[in-house]
Amino acid sequence: MQDGESHLGVGIGDFIFDLHLAAGNGLLDALDSALRHACTAPYLNPLMQCGNGAVSQLRRAVMLLMTEGTDATQIKILEKLLIPREGAVLRKPVQVGNYTDFYASIDHATNVGRLFRPDQPLLPNYKFVPIGYHGRASSLILSGTPVSRPHGQTKPPSADLPTFGATKQLDYELEVGVYVGTGNSLGHSISIESAEEHIFGISLVNDWSARDIQAWEYQPLGPFLGKSFATSISPWVVTMDALAPFRVPLAPRPSGDPAPLPYLSSPAGAAAAIDLKLEVHLSTQAMRDSAQLPVQLSSGNLRSLYWSFAQMLAHHTSNGCNLLSGDLIASGTLSGPEEGSQGSLLEISHRGTTPFKLANGEIRSFLQDGDEVILRGFCELPGLPRIGLGECRGIIAPPIAHTHE
Amino acid sequence: MQDGESHLGVGIGDFIFDLHLAAGNGLLDALDSALRHACTAPYLNPLMQCGNGAVSQLRRAVMLLMTEGTDATQIKILEKLLIPREGAVLRKPVQVGNYTDFYASIDHATNVGRLFRPDQPLLPNYKFVPIGYHGRASSLILSGTPVSRPHGQTKPPSADLPTFGATKQLDYELEVGVYVGTGNSLGHSISIESAEEHIFGISLVNDWSARDIQAWEYQPLGPFLGKSFATSISPWVVTMDALAPFRVPLAPRPSGDPAPLPYLSSPAGAAAAIDLKLEVHLSTQAMRDSAQLPVQLSSGNLRSLYWSFAQMLAHHTSNGCNLLSGDLIASGTLSGPEEGSQGSLLEISHRGTTPFKLANGEIRSFLQDGDEVILRGFCELPGLPRIGLGECRGIIAPPIAHTHE
Numbered sequence: 167m168q169d170g171e172s173h174l175g176v177g178i179g180d181f182i183f184d185l186h187l188a189a190g191n192g193l194l195d196a197l198d199s200a201l202r203h204a205c206t207a208p209y210l211n212p213l214m215q216c217g218n219g220a221v222s223q224l225r226r227a228v229m230l231l232m233t234e235g236t237d238a239t240q241i242k243i244l245e246k247l248l249i250p251r252e253g254a255v256l257r258k259p260v261q262v263g264n265y266t267d268f269y270a271s272i273d274h275a276t277n278v279g280r281l282f283r284p285d286q287p288l289l290p291n292y293k294f295v296p297i298g299y300h301g302r303a304s305s306l307i308l309s310g311t312p313v314s315r316p317h318g319q320t321k322p323p324s325a326d327l328p329t330f331g332a333t334k335q336l337d338y339e340l341e342v343g344v345y346v347g348t349g350n351s352l353g354h355s356i357s358i359e360s361a362e363e364h365i366f367g368i369s370l371v372n373d374w375s376a377r378d379i380q381a382w383e384y385q386p387l388g389p390f391l392g393k394s395f396a397t398s399i400s401p402w403v404v405t406m407d408a409l410a411p412f413r414v415p416l417a418p419r420p421s422g423d424p425a426p427l428p429y430l431s432s433p434a435g436a437a438a439a440i441d442l443k444l445e446v447h448l449s450t451q452a453m454r455d456s457a458q459l460p461v462q463l464s465s466g467n468l469r470s471l472y473w474s475f476a477q478m479l480a481h482h483t484s485n486g487c488n489l490l491s492g493d494l495i496a497s498g499t500l501s502g503p504e505e506g507s508q509g510s511l512l513e514i515s516h517r518g519t520t521p522f523k524l525a526n527g528e529i530r531s532f533l534q535d536g537d538e539v540i541l542r543g544f545c546e547l548p549g550l551p552r553i554g555l556g557e558c559r560g561i562i563a564p565p566i567a568h569t570h571e
Numbered sequence: 572m573q574d575g576e577s578h579l580g581v582g583i584g585d586f587i588f589d590l591h592l593a594a595g596n597g598l599l600d601a602l603d604s605a606l607r608h609a610c611t612a613p614y615l616n617p618l619m620q621c622g623n624g625a626v627s628q629l630r631r632a633v634m635l636l637m638t639e640g641t642d643a644t645q646i647k648i649l650e651k652l653l654i655p656r657e658g659a660v661l662r663k664p665v666q667v668g669n670y671t672d673f674y675a676s677i678d679h680a681t682n683v684g685r686l687f688r689p690d691q692p693l694l695p696n697y698k699f700v701p702i703g704y705h706g707r708a709s710s711l712i713l714s715g716t717p718v719s720r721p722h723g724q725t726k727p728p729s730a731d732l733p734t735f736g737a738t739k740q741l742d743y744e745l746e747v748g749v750y751v752g753t754g755n756s757l758g759h760s761i762s763i764e765s766a767e768e769h770i771f772g773i774s775l776v777n778d779w780s781a782r783d784i785q786a787w788e789y790q791p792l793g794p795f796l797g798k799s800f801a802t803s804i805s806p807w808v809v810t811m812d813a814l815a816p817f818r819v820p821l822a823p824r825p826s827g828d829p830a831p832l833p834y835l836s837s838p839a840g841a842a843a844a845i846d847l848k849l850e851v852h853l854s855t856q857a858m859r860d861s862a863q864l865p866v867q868l869s870s871g872n873l874r875s876l877y878w879s880f881a882q883m884l885a886h887h888t889s890n891g892c893n894l895l896s897g898d899l900i901a902s903g904t905l906s907g908p909e910e911g912s913q914g915s916l917l918e919i920s921h922r923g924t925t926p927f928k929l930a931n932g933e934i935r936s937f938l939q940d941g942d943e944v945i946l947r948g949f950c951e952l953p954g955l956p957r958i959g960l961g962e963c964r965g966i967i968a969p970p971i972a973h974t975h976e
Contacts, residue, residue, distance in 0.1 A: 263668070264709050269792060279791075289790050294733050295724055299792040300705035300799070304669050304893050305757055314758045316890035319700055319832065328699050330832050330889070352710055352801070353719045353971050379890065385694050386684075387674060387704040388793020394705070394892040396757070427724065427735050429973070484735070485721035485784065486971065487799040488709050566758050566891065 172208035172257050176228050177402060177556075180251050183228055187247035193231055193240075197223060209261045210403060214347045214366045214491040221347070221366065222407045256401035258308045259369075260345055264493045265306060265397070266482060267341075267373060268298040272472035274501035277513040293423050296430070296473040296481045298498075301373070302394035306494070309370075309400050309558045315535060315565040316395035318379035332565040333376035335518060336533040340446050340509030340541055341371040342468055342555075343496035344475050345403060352488040358432055361476035362406065364489065368440070370400040370541045370558035371496045377512055377532070399494070400541070400558040408553055412545040413437035416474050429484055430477045438474035442555070443467055444500060444543050446509065450528055451536030460540055461525050463514065466500055466507040468543075535564045577613035577662050581633050582807060582961075585656050588633055592652040598636055598645075602628060614666045615808060619752045619771045619896040626752070626771065627812045661806035663713045664774075665750055669898045670711060670802070671887060672746075672778060673703040677877035679906035682918040698828050701835070701878040701886045703903075706778070707799035711899070714775075714805050714961075717968040720940060721800035723784035737970040738781035740923060741938040745851050745914035745946055746776040747873050747960075748901035749880050750808060757893040763837055766881035767811065769894065773845070775805040775946045775963035776901045782917055782937070804899070805946070805963040813958055817950040818842035821879050834889055835882045843879035847960070848872055849905060849948050851914065855933055856941030865945055866930050868919065871905055871912040873948075940969045 175182035185205040188194050194202050201220045204212035213221060231244065269275055272292070279287030291297065307313075315336055321328035347366035350356050356364055373393060380392025416438045425431065432438045444467060449460035473481075478495055489495075499509045508514050515521055515531040523529055533539070543555035580587035590610040593599050599607050606625045609617035618626060636649065674680055677697070684692030696702065712718075720741055726733035752771035755761050761769055778798060785797025821843045830836065837843045849872065854865035878886075883900055894900075904914040913919050920926055920936040928934055938944070944967075948960035 264707065291726075291733075291787055291790065294726075295788050297788070297792055297795075299795055300707055302669065302705055302892060303708075304895050304898070307757070314891060317760070318890050319886075321696075321699075327829070328696075328832070330834050352712070355722070355973060376890070382696055383700050383702070384791070384793075385696065386789070386793070387702055388789075388791070390702075390704055391887070391890040391892065395890040424732070427733070429735050481724075482796070484973075485723050485781070485796040485800040486719060487707060487796065490709050493709070 174205060174207065174210065174213070175249065177251065178232060181248040182251055182254055183232070184247040184249055191243045191247065193243065194227060197227060210259050210345070210366070211261050211492045214345060217348050218363055218366065218406060221405055225405065225407060256308070258399070259401055259403050260492045260494070262303050262306055262492055262494045263490045265301040265303040265496070266298055266493070267301040267496045267498055268296055268473065268478050269498040270296060270471045270473040270478060271498055271500050271509070273470065273503050274499040274509060274513070277501055277508060281512070281517045294427065296478050298478065298482065299388045301397065301496070305394055306397050306399055309398055309560065311398065311560065312563040313374055313396045313398070313560045314563045316376055316379070317565060318376055318391055319382060320378040321382045322378070328382060333378055334532070335377035336562060337375045337377050337511045338446070338533065338539045339373040339375055339499040340444060340464070340466070341373050341496045341499060342368055342442065342444070342543065343371040343399065343494050344368050346489045346491055346493040346495065349489040349491050349493070350483050353486040355483040355486060356479050356489070358430060358476055358480040361479040364479060365406055365475060367403040367405040368409070368555065369403050370543050370555050372398040372539060372541055372558050372560055373496065373499070374398065374560070375510070377517070398558050398560045400556050402556040404553060404555055409440055409545065411550050412441045412547065412553065414439050414441045414469055416471070417469060426477065430480055432474065432476060438476050439469040439471060440545070441467065441469050442543055442545050444541070447540040447542065448524070449538040449540065450524070450534070452528055453526060458526060460538070464506055464508055466502040466509060468497070468500060470500070470502045471497060533562050535562050537562050579610060579612065579615060579618070580654065582656065583637060586653040587656055587659055588637070589652040589654055596648050596652065598648065599632060602632060615664050616666050616897045619750065622753050623768055623771065623811060626810055630810065630812060661713070663804070664806055664808050665897045665899070667708050667711055667897055667899045668895045670706040670708040670901070671703055671898070672706040672901045672903055673701055673878065673883050674903040675701060675876045675878040675883060676903055676905050676914070678875065678908050679904040679914060679918070682906055682913060686917070686922045699832065701883050703883065703887065704793045706802065706901070710799055711802050711804055714803055714963045714965065716803065716965065718779055718801045718803070718965045719968045720970040721781055721784070722970060722973055723781055723796055724787060725783040726787045727783070733787060738783055739937070740782035741967060742780045742782050742916045743851070743938065743944045744778040744780055744904040745849060745869070745871070746778050746901045746904060747773055747847065747849070747948065748776040748804065748899045749773050751894045751896055751898040751900065754894040754896050754898070755888050758891040760888040760891060761884050761894070763835060763881055763885040766884040769884060770811055770880060772808040772810040773814070773960065774808050775948050775960050777803040777944060777946055777963050777965055778901065778904070779803065779965070780915070782922070803963050803965045805961050807961040809958060809960055814845055814950065816955050817846045817952065817958065819844050819846045819874055821876070822874060831882065835885055837879065837881060843881050844874040844876060845950070846872065846874050847948055847950050849946070852945040852947065853929070854943040854945065855929070855939070857933055858931060863931060865943070869911055869913055871907040871914060873902070873905060875905070875907045876902060938967050940967050942967045
């Protein structure tokens with residue numbers, strides 16, 4: 167992007183290949199006009215509507231331009247449209263119409279269930295239904311936007327009556343989201359076999375949560391204001407074809423677990439999961455003041471999901487619900503089975519009952535003002551170029567005085 | 572509307588005053604240009620953004636045009652822009668970005684709670700928190716659009732394992748929704764005192780529900796596919812100033828109930844409720860085949876709400892969640908304390924355990940294919956013109972074979 171206008175771009179090393187300028191300078195003239203036109207939009211949505219086949223075509227065209235012998239005029243144009251990443255201002259990549267959040271990590275569901283229902287951590291539906299709920303689309307914010315500590319109504323179990331004030335249990339949730347490419351029309355479903363064709367790409371998502379607000383409000387209709395104050399998304403969207411070398415089968419279900427119902431059964435041998443490494447880092451105000459690097463809170467891998475994104479899409483549309491291009495479908499908090507792989511402070515501090523010490527001696531059970539949470543995700547395999555999802559960052563700002571408008 | 576283009580209009584008796592044509596013919600030149608321009612949009616959103624003061628101005632200007640002495644040229648123009656209601660094709664009035672559904676009728680919450688938790692019908696948070704959840708915006712449909720019976724995963728308590736198929740417990744929900752006029756920015760809340768200024772107007776909403784899908788999926792994150800296959804909205808939006816003569820105080824809370832926390836306390840004497848009569852009618856295929864009129868299933872009044880729309884808006888934004896112009900905020904199912912005022916079949920048939928007989932001898936516990944549900948709403952008081960919300964209709968179509976796209 168430049169001139170205050172948002173431009174779409176493809177990340178290549180330390181540069182961004184400006185798709186808008188490329189289309190404007192005739193470098194994409196071999197592509198079909200809808201696809202070329204989509205390259206000049208300020209958001210990815212028109213490109214998403216073109217379908218994954220078209221997106222792969224575009225990717226190949228860009229790679230060709232970057233690698234093939236080109237004449238002096240073309241080199242001059244290429245120099246103009248390769249923008250250094252450093253200094254580029256990144257903006258929200260997608261206009262998200264609808265945001266759905268799943269609960270597809272069985273380790274997360276078990277960890278959280280154990281805190282609230284020690285006798286029955288996993289509810290009877292979990293292994294049959296990819297559990298999900300509608301999130302709030304309006305409060306999706308770009309990585310780097312500060313998150314003001316929200317107010318809300320809370321009632322600790324020890325209190326007789328609820329009170330209203332700033333949350334004392336502010337938390338992050340490490341998630342990965344997929345964006346819908348082509349959608350489906352109302353009344354028709356997306357089959358498990360064709361679900362991947364409807365997924366444009368993936369990003370990092372931090373579904374900030376106020377645990378005390380959530381605990382008091384969530385029955386019987388689920389999370390609401392404990393989540394809807396902010397959800398951060400990373401600026402880069404990695405398309406599915408770029409992830410192809412890192413696709414792996416979903417982990418086999420433990421013996422004794424039911425097989426998914428037919429409408430949720432992936433074709434045999436499908437590489438339904440993604441071998442994507444994930445990390446959560448924390449930078450506190452004190453660390454920044456003393457020029458210390460962020461500390462790692464956890465690490466995990468997206469392949470530990472119990473339900474694949476294809477299963478989530480097939481389930482989501484099994485009742486005929488229509489997905490739109492640009493809709494965001496997130497995994498839910500990603501936790502693994504190992505120690506050190508829990509994707510939220512709720513799990514790490516056991517709902518605040520076991521505060522833990524950071525390397526610099528500070529203590530945390532939930533987030534404090536000035537804390538910056540940094541999510542990172544990347545695919546790497548020997549002999550293959552590393553694919554990074556970039557970062558999803560957010561710093562906790564003090565509560566805004568409860569001012570009204 | 573005409574010529575295939577959507578036009579905004581004001582309902583006046585048997586006619587629709589075409590705002591687009593009025594603006595185009597210079598009849599609204601006295602109004603500010605943003606307001607005049609909003610009259611030519613195909614949706615109400617730009618008008619909603621102008622604020623309620625501007626909307627009242629527009630309403631007065633239209634009334635003046637219709638009642639004042641006008642010259643022959645003006646009369647000719649007026650004739651052209653008064654479109655007969657009969658024959659007009661109504662379209663979706665608003666582009667809804669976000670849809671929130673509350674649970675603000677205490678009688679409904681109690682009735683439903685009794686079916687699922689006989690020992691504790693109302694959860695401890697109900698009288699403190701206006702309970703709500705995010706609904707699905709993409710599947711909002713206009714009144715008159717058929718509703719295909721959805722498929723889904725269900726598990727009757729008697730079955731060992733869940734199965735996938737068309738719902739056997741399809742239900743309607745009588746609701747009223749408000750549309751957000753001017754919104755609020757992220758991080759800032761709307762005070763209870765100013766909440767009414769942010770409400771543009773009201774419509775009828777039918778939040779279709781598949782009770783068997785909902786019962787199996789809803790824990791712990793709330794309703795999802797049991798609702799997201801379709802929600803019908805009525806084509807007319809009645810603005811708040813038109814409702815002014817019918818505003819009444821919210822029913823006093825029963826003695827012993829807690830007072831709302833300060834952020835949810837309406838100013839003393841506020842007319843926070845609306846005296847709006849509501850009716851649900853059913854027309855079955857057999858009735859239509861024998862030319863019988865629909866039968867009434869229930870009747871109620873919006874004033875029986877436990878939480879007002881102002882309280883819902885103040886609560887919704889209390890964590891800084893941003894509402895956008897055109898967002899839909901629905902009441903949740905409206906039931907009253909009296910027999911015959913339950914706004915869903917779930918309540919009327921006690922979750923299907925007590926089927927009931929219609930006037931023509933047919934039996935119902937949930938909806939059958941071919942059933943048409945008609946919601947009606949109106950305000951009437953002696954000496955005042957009657958204000959109708961029109962109808963919200965939907966006919967149940969057989970399940971679409973589980974075809975995929």
